[in-house]
Amino acid sequence: MPRAGLTAAAVTEAAAALVDEVGFDQLGMGLVAERLGVKTPSLYKHVTGQTDLAHRIAILAMNQCADAIRDAIQGRAGTEALARGAQAMRTFVKAHPGRYAAANAARPTGPDDPLIDALNRVVDSWAAMLHGYRIDPDQQIHALRMLRTVLHGFASLEVAGGFQFATDIDDSFTWMIDFIDHGLQETTATPTTSALSPAGPHRA
Amino acid sequence: MPRAGLTAAAVTEAAAALVDEVGFDQLGMGLVAERLGVKTPSLYKHVTGQTDLAHRIAILAMNQCADAIRDAIQGRAGTEALARGAQAMRTFVKAHPGRYAAANAARPTGPDDPLIDALNRVVDSWAAMLHGYRIDPDQQIHALRMLRTVLHGFASLEVAGGFQFATDIDDSFTWMIDFIDHGLQETTATPTTSALSPAGPHRA
DNA sequence: GTCTAAAGCTAATCAAATTAGCCATACTTG
DNA sequence: CAAGTATGGCTAATTTGATTAGCTTTAGAC
Numbered sequence: 001m002p003r004a005g006l007t008a009a010a011v012t013e014a015a016a017a018l019v020d021e022v023g024f025d026q027l028g029m030g031l032v033a034e035r036l037g038v039k040t041p042s043l044y045k046h047v048t049g050q051t052d053l054a055h056r057i058a059i060l061a062m063n064q065c066a067d068a069i070r071d072a073i074q075g076r077a078g079t080e081a082l083a084r085g086a087q088a089m090r091t092f093v094k095a096h097p098g099r100y101a102a103a104n105a106a107r108p109t110g111p112d113d114p115l116i117d118a119l120n121r122v123v124d125s126w127a128a129m130l131h132g133y134r135i136d137p138d139q140q141i142h143a144l145r146m147l148r149t150v151l152h153g154f155a156s157l158e159v160a161g162g163f164q165f166a167t168d169i170d171d172s173f174t175w176m177i178d179f180i181d182h183g184l185q186e187t188t189a190t191p192t193t194s195a196l197s198p199a200g201p202h203r204a
Numbered sequence: 205m206p207r208a209g210l211t212a213a214a215v216t217e218a219a220a221a222l223v224d225e226v227g228f229d230q231l232g233m234g235l236v237a238e239r240l241g242v243k244t245p246s247l248y249k250h251v252t253g254q255t256d257l258a259h260r261i262a263i264l265a266m267n268q269c270a271d272a273i274r275d276a277i278q279g280r281a282g283t284e285a286l287a288r289g290a291q292a293m294r295t296f297v298k299a300h301p302g303r304y305a306a307a308n309a310a311r312p313t314g315p316d317d318p319l320i321d322a323l324n325r326v327v328d329s330w331a332a333m334l335h336g337y338r339i340d341p342d343q344q345i346h347a348l349r350m351l352r353t354v355l356h357g358f359a360s361l362e363v364a365g366g367f368q369f370a371t372d373i374d375d376s377f378t379w380m381i382d383f384i385d386h387g388l389q390e391t392t393a394t395p396t397t398s399a400l401s402p403a404g405p406h407r408a
Numbered sequence: 409g410t411c412t413a414a415a416g417c418t419a420a421t422c423a424a425a426t427t428a429g430c431c432a433t434a435c436t437t438g
Numbered sequence: 439c440a441a442g443t444a445t446g447g448c449t450a451a452t453t454t455g456a457t458t459a460g461c462t463t464t465a466g467a468c
């Protein structure tokens with residue numbers, strides 16, 4: 001009986017492709033093994049178990065996502081970087097819903113978990129996109145978190161089928177990014193009244 | 205041996221309390237039964253299985269969430285309604301992370317699934333909050349989706365521990381809501397350039 | 409006071425992940 | 439090139455947890 005020549009990376013890739021097709025909640029060792037033309041226990045020679053496998057999918061996903069965003073915003077800044085980066089993110093998630101779900105479910109196992117690096121790569125991309133705007137340093141962190149929130153929230157809702165039967169999701173997405181873009185351009189502008197804090201707008 | 209006097213609702217409540225404590229991914233029939241002082245198979249007299257139970261938790265969660273928001277925005281409108289509704293949402297999710305996760309994982313089983321009503325109740329609350337702003341009818345849907353995106357995204361990231369070790373999450377949240385509020389107030393104002401669409405700002 | 413539907417229980421079944429232990433393969437080294 | 443060894447993959451066994459079968463007893467209806 002010939003050997004399959006598997007590796008941890010190969011198993012992870014196969015599993016990632018699987019969850020993109022059938023959904024992350026359908027991940028199973030049996031399905032992965034079948035897809036690789038191998039018996040289930042063989043997988044344990046490459047990954048320690050299903051938990052480990054899911055974790056590896058998450059790391060793969062975040063690194064691929066970070067790559068996609070980096071490529072999209074190459075050299076651009078401000079409005080254009082925001083628009084392209086956001087679109088790249090959304091495109092990635094739509095193409096790979098399963099591995100994105102895996103990434104959402106994953107939790108770092110320790111301080112030196114490679115998942116942390118992968119997540120940071122994505123966040124760094126968002127931060128790079130914000131550099132084009134003249135944002136008060138005190139507000140940088142808030143703007144960055146808003147960006148994460150919006151992009152993650154949209155991707156998450158879309159993958160989960162939250163926007164049911166709607167055909168104009170694309171319009172809503174571009175509208176939303178426009179909204180953010182305009183707001184960011186005015187973040188350093190004249191103060192008005194604040195919704196939650198009596199002090200003023202966009203305080204830190 | 206006396207009877208426990210269970211009911212589908214009681215089982216669901218117990219399970220919801222459980223997942224809020226140990227996390228939705230730790231939901232198990234055994235743990236729920238133990239908490240109710242009953243043997244595992246007894247639960248099947250009230251729910252058809254673990255899938256059904258998770259679904260019921262989701263419905264409970266969304267209805268409770270909708271109630272909390274409704275109470276928070278009682279009679280208010282515009283900026284104030286936005287601020288209070290958003291806070292109510294976040295407070296609920298922080299207090300009940302497990303059932304919120306259940307709601308995220310749930311998917312309607314059909315057109316008359318009560319989960320749909322529950323979800324709609326929440327969305328209706330967001331819509332009510334927007335009524336205070338003078339938003340172009342064509343843009344209402346986009347603004348509503350943005351609101352969903354932001355509130356879900358923030359709650360989701362926070363529950364998942366996405367903002368690690370940060371102490372000023374509250375500040376970021378209020379900042380973000382302020383940002384949205386200001387943008388919404390200007391949505392009907394003078395046009396500028398658009399990030400993604402050549403036509404103009406905030407188009408439908 | 410019986411009678412019946414439903415609640416809980418024990419015991420059995422099933423599915424899926426995981427572990428144990430065996431054998432063949434493919435490098436490695438003399 | 440042959441022998442040695444670590445590793446990949448397999449079959450068989452174990453474990454855990456959900457689910458089902460079938461029995462027994464309770465609690466409300468008549």
